Amino acid sequence: MSIALFTQAFVTLLVIFDPLAAIPVFLTLTRHQSPAARRRTARVSVLVAAGIVAVFAVLGNQLLDALGISLQALQVAGGALLALIALDLLKADCARNRADAESGAVAFVPLGTPMLAGPGAIAATMLYMEKADDGAEIAAVALAMAAALLVTWLTLRFSAGIGRLLKDNGLNLVTRVMGLLGAAIAVQLVAGALQHWLRWGVA
Template structure:
């Protein structure tokens, strides 16, 4: 169970990639007060938590109703995660996103899709599917909660972290996370292909 927790936690944390969200967060909330930025960080993580949790609980039934297999979602999530990974590797994920209105950015584009995107949804559903027992499902839920908590803390303290790491540090961490995200994308697609074979 501890191995499942660790695997799920690391995977979800890499997919959420809160450090890469810092430039986007700071750009989109630049006109907000410090208290407004903290509220935006809290709401965006709650939105992501709600979306991922709904799909983790009811996603299988929804996919069955639409005639979509979990493996198809894996491939779709992996492909979209690969596109996000390419943006991260180029370290230009914050480019051209400053046009959003700062008032509603907690829902879009912060809460979704960067946090609660197809990759996070597909990975969470996959871990819940693989769990097979109540303790294992609890381990996945705790991993999700821990990853979301760390994401919230990162966004909450993003002004300080941004000043600490500066642009070069953020770009380096973003590229490393991009490489890990690309590897997870390959793993998602490969797992689905192996299942079909």
């Protein structure tokens, strides 16, 4: 197995998943849940992200080609979705309503996708799978993805302790900061796609 490829893919995916930045969002969205429900939400959200990333790792290029969608179009769509979520965070309105939080719907959207399995994670996974030349390197990328998701799950699983340290005021502050950063990332995603189209044309 390629240790270098594993390390590179693991670090890249972990940075993109950014579980520490997801903590304020997770705690806000699950603030009305019981501890058991919050743990379940953490588990389901990571499983959703794992499923989406795994599907695109194996069938990403085929799916996009079959639908006639370019990777840049995926970036723009993901950036738009992320911008909407960032707007909710800036307004401290991301908890939505208690019924949705208690039902665990937030584990699918926005936590599982696009917060964790967003266009960046999908694109990075597809890129590393294309780099893999043999079975050993494919295994290295798969293990890196699994390790990054495991770290993300552990971070969300034990996020309640961090929430107790932050308190409500601290949580609201960090949530708004994350909203600002999320908006910036959304702009960068769209700008990257536009730059590619201006240079190479719209495929």
